[in-house]
Amino acid sequence: MNRFLALLCLLCCNTSLWAAKVDTVSTYSPSMKKQIKAVVVLPDTYNQQENFPVVYLLHGYGGNYSNFINKIPAIKEAADQYRMILVCADGNVSSWYLDSPQDSSWKYETYISKELVEWIDGHYKTKKDRSARAITGLSMGGHGALSMAIKHQQVFGAAGSMSGGVDFRPFPENWDLSKRLGPYASYPERWKENCVIEMVHLLSKDKLALIFDCGKDDFFYPVNKALHEKLTYYNIPHDFISRPGNHSWAYWSNSIAYQLLYFSKFFAVKPLVN
Template sequence: MKHFTIITLMLLCALAAGSTAARGQENVATQVATVYRPQTDTVEVQSAKMKRGIKNVVVVPVQYYAGPASEHYPVLYLLHGAWGSYRDWPRKAPLEQLATQYGVIIVCPDGQDSWYFDSPIDPTMQFETYVSKELVSYIDSHYRTYPTPYMRAIAGLSMGGHGALWLAWRHPDTFNSCGSMSGGVDITKFPGNWKIKDRLGKYEDNPQLWASHAVINLVPSLQPGQHITIDDGYDDIFYQVNLALHQALMERKIPHDFTIRPGKHTWDYWVNSLDYQMLFFSKAFKANAQHCQQAK
Protein backbone atom coordinates (compact mmCIF):
# COMPACT_ATOMS: atom_id res chain seq x y z
CA MET A 1 0.00 0.00 0.00
CA LYS A 2 2.86 2.33 0.88
CA HIS A 3 4.59 1.56 -2.42
CA PHE A 4 1.33 2.16 -4.28
CA THR A 5 0.94 5.56 -2.60
CA ILE A 6 4.50 6.57 -3.48
CA ILE A 7 4.06 5.50 -7.11
CA THR A 8 0.75 7.36 -7.30
CA LEU A 9 2.36 10.51 -5.94
CA MET A 10 5.22 10.18 -8.42
CA LEU A 11 2.76 9.83 -11.29
CA LEU A 12 0.80 12.85 -10.13
CA CYS A 13 4.00 14.90 -9.86
CA ALA A 14 5.07 13.81 -13.32
CA LEU A 15 1.69 14.74 -14.76
CA ALA A 16 1.80 18.10 -13.02
CA ALA A 17 5.32 18.73 -14.27
CA GLY A 18 4.28 17.76 -17.80
CA SER A 19 1.28 20.05 -17.61
CA THR A 20 3.46 22.89 -16.35
CA ALA A 21 6.00 22.27 -19.11
CA ALA A 22 3.24 22.22 -21.71
CA ARG A 23 1.86 25.48 -20.38
CA GLY A 24 5.37 26.89 -20.45
CA GLN A 25 5.78 25.87 -24.07
CA GLU A 26 2.43 27.45 -24.89
CA ASN A 27 3.52 30.64 -23.15
CA VAL A 28 6.80 30.67 -25.06
CA ALA A 29 4.95 30.09 -28.33
CA THR A 30 2.55 32.88 -27.46
CA GLN A 31 5.41 35.20 -26.60
CA VAL A 32 7.19 34.41 -29.86
CA ALA A 33 4.00 34.96 -31.85
CA THR A 34 3.41 38.24 -30.05
CA VAL A 35 6.96 39.55 -30.48
CA TYR A 36 7.70 38.22 -33.93
CA ARG A 37 4.77 39.43 -35.95
CA PRO A 38 4.25 42.32 -38.35
CA GLN A 39 3.13 45.54 -36.74
CA THR A 40 0.70 48.14 -38.05
CA ASP A 41 0.94 51.57 -36.45
CA THR A 42 -1.13 54.70 -36.94
CA VAL A 43 1.06 57.76 -36.52
CA GLU A 44 0.26 61.44 -36.80
CA VAL A 45 2.98 63.54 -38.38
CA GLN A 46 3.00 67.29 -37.98
CA SER A 47 3.22 69.26 -41.21
CA ALA A 48 5.01 72.56 -40.77
CA LYS A 49 3.89 73.59 -44.26
CA MET A 50 0.19 73.00 -43.54
CA LYS A 51 0.37 73.72 -39.81
CA ARG A 52 -1.57 70.60 -38.89
CA GLY A 53 -1.14 66.92 -38.15
CA ILE A 54 -1.66 64.27 -40.84
CA LYS A 55 -2.39 60.63 -40.03
CA ASN A 56 -0.56 57.73 -41.64
CA VAL A 57 -0.47 53.96 -41.35
CA VAL A 58 2.97 52.35 -41.09
CA VAL A 59 3.26 48.59 -41.64
CA VAL A 60 6.47 47.01 -40.36
CA PRO A 61 7.50 43.49 -41.46
CA VAL A 62 8.08 40.67 -38.99
CA GLN A 63 11.81 40.73 -39.77
CA TYR A 64 12.04 44.20 -38.26
CA TYR A 65 11.60 42.68 -34.79
CA ALA A 66 12.73 39.09 -35.36
CA GLY A 67 15.95 40.02 -37.12
CA PRO A 68 19.06 41.90 -36.00
CA ALA A 69 18.50 45.35 -34.53
CA SER A 70 21.17 46.64 -36.90
CA GLU A 71 19.18 45.69 -40.00
CA HIS A 72 17.64 48.45 -42.15
CA TYR A 73 14.70 48.24 -44.55
CA PRO A 74 13.51 49.81 -47.81
CA VAL A 75 10.25 51.75 -47.75
CA LEU A 76 7.22 51.79 -50.03
CA TYR A 77 4.95 54.83 -49.80
CA LEU A 78 1.49 53.69 -50.91
CA LEU A 79 -1.06 56.35 -51.88
CA HIS A 80 -4.85 56.12 -51.87
CA GLY A 81 -7.27 57.54 -54.43
CA ALA A 82 -9.85 60.33 -54.44
CA TRP A 83 -12.51 60.12 -51.72
CA GLY A 84 -10.17 57.76 -49.87
CA SER A 85 -7.96 57.90 -46.78
CA TYR A 86 -4.87 56.42 -45.18
CA ARG A 87 -7.02 53.51 -43.98
CA ASP A 88 -7.95 52.28 -47.47
CA TRP A 89 -4.94 50.15 -48.39
CA PRO A 90 -4.60 48.49 -44.94
CA ARG A 91 -8.29 47.55 -45.02
CA LYS A 92 -8.34 46.23 -48.57
CA ALA A 93 -4.94 44.59 -49.11
CA PRO A 94 -2.83 42.14 -47.03
CA LEU A 95 -0.13 44.71 -46.31
CA GLU A 96 1.37 42.91 -43.30
CA GLN A 97 1.81 39.78 -45.40
CA LEU A 98 3.35 41.70 -48.30
CA ALA A 99 5.62 43.72 -46.01
CA THR A 100 6.96 40.51 -44.49
CA GLN A 101 7.20 38.66 -47.81
CA TYR A 102 9.38 41.38 -49.34
CA GLY A 103 11.05 42.75 -46.19
CA VAL A 104 9.71 46.26 -46.77
CA ILE A 105 8.18 48.95 -44.56
CA ILE A 106 4.92 50.19 -46.11
CA VAL A 107 3.69 53.71 -45.36
CA CYS A 108 0.14 54.80 -46.24
CA PRO A 109 -0.28 58.57 -45.85
CA ASP A 110 -3.56 60.42 -45.73
CA GLY A 111 -3.54 62.46 -48.93
CA GLN A 112 -7.16 63.58 -48.56
CA ASP A 113 -8.34 64.88 -51.97
CA SER A 114 -5.13 66.77 -52.66
CA TRP A 115 -3.93 65.07 -55.86
CA TYR A 116 -0.59 65.06 -54.01
CA PHE A 117 0.66 68.38 -55.29
CA ASP A 118 1.01 71.68 -53.44
CA SER A 119 -2.15 73.61 -54.21
CA PRO A 120 -1.39 77.16 -55.37
CA ILE A 121 -4.77 78.34 -54.05
CA ASP A 122 -5.28 76.33 -50.85
CA PRO A 123 -2.57 76.52 -48.15
CA THR A 124 -4.16 73.61 -46.29
CA MET A 125 -3.46 71.28 -49.23
CA GLN A 126 0.33 71.11 -49.55
CA PHE A 127 0.77 67.38 -49.92
CA GLU A 128 3.71 67.40 -52.30
CA THR A 129 5.83 68.96 -49.58
CA TYR A 130 4.25 66.78 -46.93
CA VAL A 131 4.85 63.40 -48.56
CA SER A 132 8.16 64.06 -50.31
CA LYS A 133 9.84 65.93 -47.46
CA GLU A 134 8.06 66.01 -44.11
CA LEU A 135 6.77 62.44 -44.03
CA VAL A 136 9.94 60.92 -45.50
CA SER A 137 12.00 62.77 -42.90
CA TYR A 138 9.76 61.48 -40.09
CA ILE A 139 9.88 57.86 -41.28
CA ASP A 140 13.65 57.92 -41.71
CA SER A 141 14.13 59.33 -38.21
CA HIS A 142 11.70 56.98 -36.44
CA TYR A 143 12.27 53.66 -38.25
CA ARG A 144 15.32 51.72 -39.37
CA THR A 145 15.23 52.68 -43.03
CA TYR A 146 17.85 53.24 -45.69
CA PRO A 147 17.77 57.05 -46.01
CA THR A 148 18.43 57.02 -49.73
CA PRO A 149 16.18 57.36 -52.80
CA TYR A 150 17.48 54.02 -54.05
CA MET A 151 15.68 52.24 -51.22
CA ARG A 152 12.42 54.19 -51.52
CA ALA A 153 9.49 53.48 -53.81
CA ILE A 154 6.18 55.27 -54.16
CA ALA A 155 3.01 53.89 -55.74
CA GLY A 156 -0.70 54.53 -55.72
CA LEU A 157 -4.08 53.98 -57.29
CA SER A 158 -6.14 56.43 -59.34
CA MET A 159 -5.46 59.89 -57.84
CA GLY A 160 -2.63 58.19 -55.96
CA GLY A 161 -1.22 56.81 -59.22
CA HIS A 162 -0.97 60.36 -60.51
CA GLY A 163 0.50 61.39 -57.17
CA ALA A 164 3.12 58.65 -57.11
CA LEU A 165 4.49 59.55 -60.53
CA TRP A 166 4.19 63.28 -59.82
CA LEU A 167 6.19 63.01 -56.61
CA ALA A 168 8.80 60.60 -57.96
CA TRP A 169 9.38 62.50 -61.18
CA ARG A 170 9.59 65.86 -59.47
CA HIS A 171 11.72 64.48 -56.62
CA PRO A 172 14.08 61.87 -58.04
CA ASP A 173 16.42 62.70 -55.17
CA THR A 174 13.77 61.22 -52.86
CA PHE A 175 12.22 58.33 -54.83
CA ASN A 176 14.09 56.10 -57.27
CA SER A 177 11.19 53.72 -57.91
CA CYS A 178 7.56 54.53 -58.67
CA GLY A 179 4.37 52.87 -59.79
CA SER A 180 0.90 53.85 -60.92
CA MET A 181 -2.22 51.67 -60.83
CA SER A 182 -5.11 53.06 -62.89
CA GLY A 183 -3.58 56.50 -62.47
CA GLY A 184 -5.35 59.69 -63.49
CA VAL A 185 -2.20 60.78 -65.26
CA ASP A 186 -3.70 63.62 -67.32
CA ILE A 187 -5.98 65.77 -65.19
CA THR A 188 -6.69 68.17 -68.08
CA LYS A 189 -9.04 65.56 -69.55
CA PHE A 190 -11.25 65.63 -66.44
CA PRO A 191 -11.76 69.30 -65.51
CA GLY A 192 -15.02 68.78 -63.63
CA ASN A 193 -14.11 65.76 -61.54
CA TRP A 194 -12.70 64.75 -58.15
CA LYS A 195 -12.25 68.22 -56.64
CA ILE A 196 -9.30 69.07 -58.87
CA LYS A 197 -10.74 72.55 -59.40
CA ASP A 198 -10.68 73.05 -55.62
CA ARG A 199 -6.90 72.62 -55.77
CA LEU A 200 -6.12 74.54 -58.99
CA GLY A 201 -9.15 76.71 -59.72
CA LYS A 202 -11.41 76.24 -62.72
CA TYR A 203 -9.79 74.77 -65.80
CA GLU A 204 -11.22 77.41 -68.12
CA ASP A 205 -9.73 80.17 -65.96
CA ASN A 206 -6.17 78.81 -66.11
CA PRO A 207 -5.63 75.85 -68.48
CA GLN A 208 -1.86 76.37 -68.38
CA LEU A 209 -1.82 75.84 -64.61
CA TRP A 210 -3.75 72.62 -65.05
CA ALA A 211 -1.39 71.47 -67.79
CA SER A 212 1.63 72.15 -65.60
CA HIS A 213 0.16 69.92 -62.87
CA ALA A 214 -0.64 66.97 -65.16
CA VAL A 215 1.93 64.23 -64.67
CA ILE A 216 1.93 63.33 -68.37
CA ASN A 217 3.45 66.74 -69.08
CA LEU A 218 6.48 65.97 -66.92
CA VAL A 219 7.69 63.37 -69.42
CA PRO A 220 9.74 65.78 -71.58
CA SER A 221 11.88 66.68 -68.57
CA LEU A 222 12.52 63.08 -67.43
CA GLN A 223 15.92 61.44 -67.54
CA PRO A 224 16.55 57.66 -67.49
CA GLY A 225 17.54 56.18 -64.16
CA GLN A 226 14.34 55.56 -62.24
CA HIS A 227 12.46 52.27 -61.97
CA ILE A 228 8.96 52.94 -63.33
CA THR A 229 5.96 50.62 -63.56
CA ILE A 230 2.52 51.61 -64.86
CA ASP A 231 -0.56 49.46 -65.27
CA ASP A 232 -4.25 49.82 -65.98
CA GLY A 233 -7.34 47.78 -66.81
CA TYR A 234 -8.85 47.52 -70.30
CA ASP A 235 -12.17 48.81 -69.01
CA ASP A 236 -10.76 51.50 -66.73
CA ILE A 237 -11.84 55.14 -67.02
CA PHE A 238 -8.17 56.17 -67.31
CA TYR A 239 -7.20 53.62 -69.97
CA GLN A 240 -6.70 56.16 -72.76
CA VAL A 241 -4.61 58.61 -70.72
CA ASN A 242 -2.39 55.78 -69.48
CA LEU A 243 -1.89 54.59 -73.03
CA ALA A 244 -0.93 58.14 -74.01
CA LEU A 245 1.54 58.28 -71.11
CA HIS A 246 3.12 55.02 -72.22
CA GLN A 247 3.50 56.35 -75.76
CA ALA A 248 5.05 59.58 -74.47
CA LEU A 249 7.57 57.61 -72.41
CA MET A 250 8.40 55.44 -75.42
CA GLU A 251 9.02 58.50 -77.59
CA ARG A 252 11.28 59.96 -74.89
CA LYS A 253 13.04 56.57 -74.60
CA ILE A 254 12.40 56.39 -70.85
CA PRO A 255 12.66 52.75 -69.65
CA HIS A 256 9.49 51.57 -67.91
CA ASP A 257 7.16 48.62 -67.48
CA PHE A 258 3.69 49.08 -68.92
CA THR A 259 0.94 46.51 -68.42
CA ILE A 260 -2.70 46.40 -69.46
CA ARG A 261 -4.85 43.70 -67.86
CA PRO A 262 -8.54 42.88 -67.85
CA GLY A 263 -10.17 44.99 -65.18
CA LYS A 264 -12.04 48.09 -64.15
CA HIS A 265 -11.53 50.93 -61.67
CA THR A 266 -12.06 48.63 -58.68
CA TRP A 267 -10.34 47.34 -55.57
CA ASP A 268 -10.25 43.84 -57.05
CA TYR A 269 -8.01 45.21 -59.78
CA TRP A 270 -5.79 47.27 -57.46
CA VAL A 271 -5.22 44.54 -54.87
CA ASN A 272 -4.19 42.18 -57.66
CA SER A 273 -2.00 44.86 -59.22
CA LEU A 274 -0.21 45.52 -55.94
CA ASP A 275 1.22 41.98 -56.00
CA TYR A 276 2.96 42.71 -59.30
CA GLN A 277 4.16 46.13 -58.23
CA MET A 278 5.61 44.77 -54.99
CA LEU A 279 7.60 42.23 -57.01
CA PHE A 280 8.78 45.00 -59.33
CA PHE A 281 9.95 47.15 -56.41
CA SER A 282 11.63 44.20 -54.72
CA LYS A 283 13.73 43.67 -57.85
CA ALA A 284 14.50 47.39 -58.00
CA PHE A 285 15.68 47.39 -54.38
CA LYS A 286 17.93 44.40 -55.07
CA ALA A 287 19.35 46.13 -58.13
CA ASN A 288 20.06 49.19 -55.97
CA ALA A 289 21.57 47.20 -53.09
CA GLN A 290 25.02 48.64 -53.75
CA HIS A 291 23.78 51.93 -52.30
CA CYS A 292 22.66 50.41 -48.98
CA GLN A 293 25.84 50.35 -46.94
CA GLN A 294 26.73 53.95 -47.60
CA ALA A 295 23.18 55.04 -46.73
CA LYS A 296 22.95 53.44 -43.27
Protein backbone atom coordinates in the same frame (compact mmCIF):
# COMPACT_ATOMS: atom_id res chain seq x y z
CA MET B 1 -0.05 13.53 -28.70
CA ASN B 2 0.82 15.97 -25.91
CA ARG B 3 4.17 16.69 -27.56
CA PHE B 4 2.42 17.32 -30.89
CA LEU B 5 -0.01 19.77 -29.27
CA ALA B 6 2.85 21.54 -27.51
CA LEU B 7 4.74 21.90 -30.79
CA LEU B 8 1.63 23.16 -32.56
CA CYS B 9 1.07 25.70 -29.81
CA LEU B 10 4.69 26.85 -30.07
CA LEU B 11 4.43 27.29 -33.83
CA CYS B 12 1.21 29.29 -33.47
CA CYS B 13 2.81 31.50 -30.84
CA ASN B 14 5.85 32.10 -33.05
CA THR B 15 3.65 32.96 -36.02
CA SER B 16 1.87 35.55 -33.91
CA LEU B 17 5.15 36.84 -32.48
CA TRP B 18 6.77 37.40 -35.85
CA ALA B 19 3.78 38.75 -37.78
CA ALA B 20 4.02 42.20 -39.30
CA LYS B 21 3.32 45.04 -36.90
CA VAL B 22 0.90 47.82 -37.86
CA ASP B 23 1.33 51.28 -36.30
CA THR B 24 -1.09 54.17 -36.66
CA VAL B 25 0.98 57.31 -36.14
CA SER B 26 0.36 61.03 -36.01
CA THR B 27 2.87 63.09 -38.00
CA TYR B 28 3.26 66.85 -38.07
CA SER B 29 3.29 68.98 -41.21
CA PRO B 30 5.15 72.28 -40.63
CA SER B 31 4.01 73.60 -44.01
CA MET B 32 0.32 73.06 -43.20
CA LYS B 33 0.67 73.42 -39.42
CA LYS B 34 -1.37 70.36 -38.53
CA GLN B 35 -1.15 66.73 -37.46
CA ILE B 36 -1.72 64.10 -40.16
CA LYS B 37 -2.16 60.39 -39.53
CA ALA B 38 -0.44 57.53 -41.34
CA VAL B 39 -0.33 53.75 -41.09
CA VAL B 40 3.12 52.17 -40.89
CA VAL B 41 3.52 48.44 -41.55
CA LEU B 42 6.71 46.94 -40.11
CA PRO B 43 7.99 43.54 -41.31
CA ASP B 44 8.30 40.64 -38.90
CA THR B 45 12.10 40.94 -39.03
CA TYR B 46 12.08 44.59 -37.93
CA ASN B 47 13.89 43.85 -34.64
CA GLN B 48 16.34 41.46 -36.28
CA GLN B 49 18.15 43.67 -38.75
CA GLU B 50 19.46 47.20 -38.98
CA ASN B 51 17.64 49.18 -41.68
CA PHE B 52 14.84 48.66 -44.20
CA PRO B 53 13.72 50.05 -47.56
CA VAL B 54 10.43 51.95 -47.56
CA VAL B 55 7.47 52.02 -49.95
CA TYR B 56 4.95 54.86 -49.61
CA LEU B 57 1.35 54.03 -50.58
CA LEU B 58 -1.07 56.80 -51.59
CA HIS B 59 -4.86 56.38 -51.48
CA GLY B 60 -7.36 57.61 -54.03
CA TYR B 61 -9.95 60.40 -54.12
CA GLY B 62 -12.32 60.28 -51.17
CA GLY B 63 -10.05 57.93 -49.24
CA ASN B 64 -7.65 58.17 -46.32
CA TYR B 65 -4.54 56.66 -44.75
CA SER B 66 -6.39 53.52 -43.56
CA ASN B 67 -7.63 52.38 -46.98
CA PHE B 68 -4.79 50.07 -47.95
CA ILE B 69 -4.55 48.21 -44.65
CA ASN B 70 -8.34 47.82 -44.41
CA LYS B 71 -9.03 46.95 -48.05
CA ILE B 72 -5.87 44.93 -48.78
CA PRO B 73 -4.68 43.42 -45.48
CA ALA B 74 -2.38 41.11 -47.47
CA ILE B 75 0.12 43.99 -47.67
CA LYS B 76 1.21 42.88 -44.19
CA GLU B 77 2.36 39.57 -45.65
CA ALA B 78 4.17 41.44 -48.43
CA ALA B 79 6.02 43.57 -45.87
CA ASP B 80 7.18 40.34 -44.20
CA GLN B 81 8.05 38.56 -47.45
CA TYR B 82 10.04 41.43 -48.96
CA ARG B 83 11.39 42.83 -45.67
CA MET B 84 10.24 46.36 -46.36
CA ILE B 85 8.42 49.06 -44.42
CA LEU B 86 5.12 50.21 -45.93
CA VAL B 87 3.83 53.72 -45.17
CA CYS B 88 0.18 54.40 -45.97
CA ALA B 89 0.05 58.18 -46.17
CA ASP B 90 -2.92 60.52 -45.96
CA GLY B 91 -3.59 62.98 -48.77
CA ASN B 92 -6.90 64.31 -47.51
CA VAL B 93 -9.94 63.32 -49.56
CA SER B 94 -9.13 65.47 -52.59
CA SER B 95 -5.64 66.99 -52.39
CA TRP B 96 -4.38 65.30 -55.56
CA TYR B 97 -1.11 65.42 -53.60
CA LEU B 98 -0.46 68.91 -54.89
CA ASP B 99 0.94 72.09 -53.46
CA SER B 100 -2.19 73.85 -54.64
CA PRO B 101 -1.64 77.08 -56.59
CA GLN B 102 -5.30 77.86 -55.93
CA ASP B 103 -5.26 77.40 -52.14
CA SER B 104 -1.94 77.89 -50.36
CA SER B 105 -3.14 75.98 -47.28
CA TRP B 106 -2.98 72.70 -49.28
CA LYS B 107 0.67 71.58 -49.48
CA TYR B 108 0.45 67.82 -49.75
CA GLU B 109 3.34 67.52 -52.21
CA THR B 110 5.63 69.15 -49.65
CA TYR B 111 4.16 67.05 -46.87
CA ILE B 112 4.59 63.65 -48.57
CA SER B 113 7.87 64.20 -50.43
CA LYS B 114 9.70 66.01 -47.62
CA GLU B 115 8.00 66.21 -44.24
CA LEU B 116 6.60 62.68 -44.05
CA VAL B 117 9.77 61.12 -45.46
CA GLU B 118 11.85 62.97 -42.88
CA TRP B 119 9.45 61.96 -40.08
CA ILE B 120 9.55 58.27 -41.07
CA ASP B 121 13.35 58.33 -41.40
CA GLY B 122 13.56 59.96 -37.97
CA HIS B 123 11.30 57.45 -36.18
CA TYR B 124 12.03 54.12 -37.87
CA LYS B 125 15.03 52.05 -38.95
CA THR B 126 15.06 53.01 -42.62
CA LYS B 127 17.66 53.07 -45.36
CA LYS B 128 17.85 56.80 -45.89
CA ASP B 129 18.58 56.85 -49.60
CA ARG B 130 16.60 57.11 -52.81
CA SER B 131 17.85 53.66 -53.82
CA ALA B 132 15.82 52.25 -50.91
CA ARG B 133 12.74 54.44 -51.25
CA ALA B 134 9.73 53.96 -53.57
CA ILE B 135 6.26 55.43 -53.90
CA THR B 136 3.05 54.24 -55.54
CA GLY B 137 -0.68 54.84 -55.30
CA LEU B 138 -4.05 54.26 -56.86
CA SER B 139 -6.24 56.65 -58.88
CA MET B 140 -5.58 60.13 -57.40
CA GLY B 141 -2.70 58.51 -55.53
CA GLY B 142 -1.27 57.14 -58.78
CA HIS B 143 -1.04 60.68 -60.09
CA GLY B 144 0.50 61.80 -56.80
CA ALA B 145 3.08 59.03 -56.70
CA LEU B 146 4.35 59.54 -60.25
CA SER B 147 4.27 63.33 -60.15
CA MET B 148 6.13 63.53 -56.84
CA ALA B 149 8.71 60.94 -57.86
CA ILE B 150 9.38 62.73 -61.14
CA LYS B 151 9.71 66.12 -59.44
CA HIS B 152 11.70 64.75 -56.49
CA GLN B 153 14.04 62.22 -58.03
CA GLN B 154 16.58 62.95 -55.29
CA VAL B 155 14.07 61.48 -52.80
CA PHE B 156 12.54 58.49 -54.63
CA GLY B 157 14.38 55.94 -56.74
CA ALA B 158 11.30 54.05 -57.94
CA ALA B 159 7.66 54.90 -58.50
CA GLY B 160 4.43 53.27 -59.55
CA SER B 161 0.80 53.94 -60.27
CA MET B 162 -2.35 51.81 -60.27
CA SER B 163 -5.21 53.18 -62.39
CA GLY B 164 -3.65 56.60 -61.99
CA GLY B 165 -5.10 59.91 -63.13
CA VAL B 166 -1.93 60.61 -65.11
CA ASP B 167 -3.72 63.18 -67.29
CA PHE B 168 -6.77 64.74 -65.67
CA ARG B 169 -7.50 67.35 -68.36
CA PRO B 170 -10.25 65.20 -69.92
CA PHE B 171 -12.11 65.45 -66.59
CA PRO B 172 -12.31 69.20 -65.81
CA GLU B 173 -15.48 68.95 -63.69
CA ASN B 174 -14.50 65.93 -61.62
CA TRP B 175 -12.98 65.11 -58.22
CA ASP B 176 -12.52 68.69 -56.90
CA LEU B 177 -9.69 69.33 -59.34
CA SER B 178 -10.89 72.88 -59.93
CA LYS B 179 -10.58 73.55 -56.18
CA ARG B 180 -6.91 72.59 -56.31
CA LEU B 181 -5.96 74.11 -59.67
CA GLY B 182 -8.67 76.63 -60.45
CA PRO B 183 -11.16 76.19 -63.31
CA TYR B 184 -9.60 74.54 -66.35
CA ALA B 185 -10.97 77.20 -68.71
CA SER B 186 -9.20 79.91 -66.69
CA TYR B 187 -5.93 78.11 -65.92
CA PRO B 188 -5.14 75.61 -68.72
CA GLU B 189 -1.37 76.01 -68.22
CA ARG B 190 -1.68 75.12 -64.54
CA TRP B 191 -3.52 71.95 -65.44
CA LYS B 192 -0.99 71.09 -68.10
CA GLU B 193 2.10 71.55 -65.93
CA ASN B 194 0.60 69.43 -63.12
CA CYS B 195 -0.27 66.45 -65.34
CA VAL B 196 2.11 63.50 -65.11
CA ILE B 197 2.04 62.99 -68.86
CA GLU B 198 3.44 66.51 -69.31
CA MET B 199 6.38 65.77 -66.97
CA VAL B 200 8.03 63.13 -69.15
CA HIS B 201 10.65 65.64 -70.32
CA LEU B 202 11.98 65.75 -66.74
CA LEU B 203 12.99 62.09 -66.94
CA SER B 204 16.25 60.67 -68.21
CA LYS B 205 17.06 57.08 -69.02
CA ASP B 206 17.64 54.86 -65.96
CA LYS B 207 17.16 57.69 -63.46
CA LEU B 208 13.82 56.57 -62.05
CA ALA B 209 12.47 53.00 -62.06
CA LEU B 210 8.84 53.10 -63.21
CA ILE B 211 5.92 50.68 -63.13
CA PHE B 212 2.28 51.50 -63.79
CA ASP B 213 -0.83 49.65 -64.82
CA CYS B 214 -4.49 50.17 -65.60
CA GLY B 215 -7.46 47.94 -66.32
CA LYS B 216 -8.80 48.03 -69.86
CA ASP B 217 -12.31 48.81 -68.56
CA ASP B 218 -11.10 51.78 -66.49
CA PHE B 219 -12.01 55.35 -67.44
CA PHE B 220 -8.32 56.22 -66.93
CA TYR B 221 -7.13 53.54 -69.36
CA PRO B 222 -6.75 55.86 -72.41
CA VAL B 223 -4.53 58.35 -70.54
CA ASN B 224 -2.39 55.55 -69.08
CA LYS B 225 -1.93 54.03 -72.53
CA ALA B 226 -0.97 57.48 -73.83
CA LEU B 227 1.63 57.83 -71.05
CA HIS B 228 3.09 54.44 -71.96
CA GLU B 229 3.33 55.46 -75.60
CA LYS B 230 4.98 58.78 -74.74
CA LEU B 231 7.55 57.13 -72.46
CA THR B 232 8.28 54.61 -75.21
CA TYR B 233 8.72 57.39 -77.76
CA TYR B 234 11.25 59.16 -75.50
CA ASN B 235 13.03 55.85 -74.79
CA ILE B 236 12.33 55.98 -71.04
CA PRO B 237 12.48 52.44 -69.58
CA HIS B 238 9.32 51.45 -67.71
CA ASP B 239 6.97 48.55 -67.04
CA PHE B 240 3.40 49.07 -68.22
CA ILE B 241 0.76 46.43 -67.53
CA SER B 242 -2.75 46.41 -68.98
CA ARG B 243 -5.21 43.65 -68.24
CA PRO B 244 -8.97 43.20 -67.85
CA GLY B 245 -10.33 45.18 -64.93
CA ASN B 246 -11.95 48.40 -63.83
CA HIS B 247 -11.54 51.11 -61.18
CA SER B 248 -12.02 48.87 -58.17
CA TRP B 249 -10.40 47.38 -55.08
CA ALA B 250 -10.59 43.94 -56.70
CA TYR B 251 -8.27 45.24 -59.43
CA TRP B 252 -5.94 47.07 -57.03
CA SER B 253 -5.66 44.07 -54.71
CA ASN B 254 -4.14 42.20 -57.64
CA SER B 255 -2.11 45.14 -58.87
CA ILE B 256 -0.33 45.89 -55.59
CA ALA B 257 1.22 42.41 -55.56
CA TYR B 258 3.02 43.10 -58.85
CA GLN B 259 4.16 46.53 -57.74
CA LEU B 260 5.63 45.43 -54.40
CA LEU B 261 7.47 42.59 -56.15
CA TYR B 262 8.85 45.13 -58.64
CA PHE B 263 10.04 47.41 -55.82
CA SER B 264 11.60 44.48 -53.99
CA LYS B 265 13.67 43.66 -57.05
CA PHE B 266 14.60 47.32 -57.43
CA PHE B 267 15.84 47.47 -53.83
CA ALA B 268 17.95 44.37 -54.41
CA VAL B 269 19.99 45.77 -57.29
CA LYS B 270 22.79 48.32 -57.28
CA PRO B 271 21.59 51.92 -56.79
CA LEU B 272 20.63 53.98 -59.82
CA VAL B 273 22.82 56.90 -60.81
CA ASN B 274 22.33 59.82 -58.40
